[in-house]
Amino acid sequence: MSHTATLVAELTVLVLAIFLGIEVISKVPTMLHTPLMSGTNAIHGIVIVAALIVAGSAQQDGLIRIVGFVAVALAAANVVGGFVVTDRMLEMFKKKPQAKPKD
Amino acid sequence: MGTNAVNLLYLVTIVCFVLALKFLSSPATARRGNWIGAFGMTVAIVATLVKSGVHISWEMPVAAAIGSAFGLVGARRVKMTAMPQMVALFNGVGGGAAALVALAEFHELAPPPGRIQGDISVSILLSALIGSISFSGSLIAFAKLQELIKGRPITYPGQKLVNAAVFLGCLGLGAAILTGSEKQWLLWALIAGALVFGVMFVLPIGGADMPVVISLLNAFTGLAAAATGFELSNNVLIVSGMLVGASGTMLTLLMGRAMNRSIANVLFGAFGQVSAGDVATAGAGGGTVRSATADDVAVMLAYASKVVIVPGYGMAVAQAQHDVHALADVLEAKGIEVTYAIHPVAGRMPGHMNVLLAEANVPYPQLKELDEANAEFSRTDVSLVIGANDVVNPDARNNHGSPIYGMPILNVDQSQATVVLKRSMAPGFAGIENPLFVDPKTVMLFGDAKESVAKLAAGVKAL
Incomplete structure (x- = not known):
């Protein structure tokens, strides 16, 4: 594909993603807005893909190595922290009262 | 791996993310959704590592391990209030x-x-x-x-x-x-x-x-x-x-x-800036503040048939959510109907109060959103406002001059009586006067929210 054709295809995907995003998110109840934020927070950790591609590029020099290293570390923190925090929140939402946890 | 295969794996990731968001539409499926999202993320990472043109170096696992450890510890250790x-x-x-x-x-x-x-x-x-x-x-x-x-x-x-x-x-x-x-x-x-x-x-x-x-x-x-x-x-x-x-x-x-x-x-707008003028007018709006002891309030609560709890950021600061649930349990044991009214911007992030109350094991069907809650205040005996201020300020409804005029609020002033738990009469965050505090149907219970709520629970139990 020519460069322009790729760009057009990407823009198409982008615009469809906007509509899809609005569609699924408008169904989320206010009660779950904190987990929604924290869950989408984990999803933008997808930037780890970009960080890995940069860190693994063939054309390595000192700067790219350092920048790639830090980018992978930051993105990994985003991914792991995001999903774990969201799981902790969602674990707490219960329909019926339960025996109190002993702590 | 070739580009096409990798892109197909990426498609799996996309589907997982969309499903994760879709499952968030109900608390019953939300947690499973989050796992699906995490699975999708794993697929994307693996696909990237095997992608042609990506050279795996020793730095990658080291960087990923450092980041993950930081994320994991942070996410595990953090208190729900933080x-x-x-x-x-x-x-x-x-x-x-x-x-x-x-x-x-x-x-x-x-x-x-x-x-x-x-x-x-x-x-x-x-x-x-x-x-x-x-x-x-x-x-x-x-x-x-x-x-x-x-x-x-x-x-x-x-x-x-x-x-x-x-x-x-x-x-x-x-x-x-x-x-x-x-x-x-x-x-x-x-x-x-x-x-x-x-x-x-x-x-x-x-x-x-x-x-x-x-x-x-x-x-x-x-x-x-x-x-x-x-x-x-x-x-x-x-x-x-x-x-x-x-x-x-x-x-x-x-x-x-x-x-x-x-x-x-x-x-x-730099909203919530307190200028000297604002502080001077606060509390000068006429009317008297009635303060009560925990025992007085306990009596009010014990003889109510319906109590609505309105939590705000003050509850989070005092970490009072567990005590609030304990109080609700005591009231319910006496046959009193208890619900929670949650304003969409109460707290410091969207849905903040829901998460805190969920942490305290409050069943989520008891949490009412704005409209549903407002429909109930007229047949509520006591509204218990715990560390909320602007979201229950009647000026938002009545006073055209108020900076928050027009903001939808929880109409606690329509209930038979309102109890406001507050540290002191110091103006709230926005420095805006709140006529609710001088309403003849309102009593104030001053002190730390956690201690006050614990005292109320003990008081109601003793009756």
């Missing part, structure tokens, strides 16, 4: 990663041979700019929520002009790069400028407006991630980043609507 700042922090690091990717890409492409394609330059500039703003802005939001710096708006004369100048400066650097000057320092300067802008942009925003800021910065990081997708011609980045961008934008608008304020007003 959740907003933790989300802000994870958001910031994501933005930082996007900005660094832009920096590396530019470094790799910029020295000739050949000009960088225009659209690639634009995406590099966007991810550098938005990612950096999100990074430093989130760190300031974190610092404000963690009370490392004061939560009140920090302003100085000419602030907006300075901010505008910095932002225009960044755009100017971007324009220079686009028009063919592909010097490395230009992008470094742009990132530095954007970092400064992120700091200055969040400093004048008050702590009570943080729900809006955090969700806006969340959208920013999503957009920055989508921009890196254009740099690398990578659909999974574009779609996932944009899903987050759309979600963050929508939440931001919802929060604005819940406060009846435009997003511009939230971001640039």
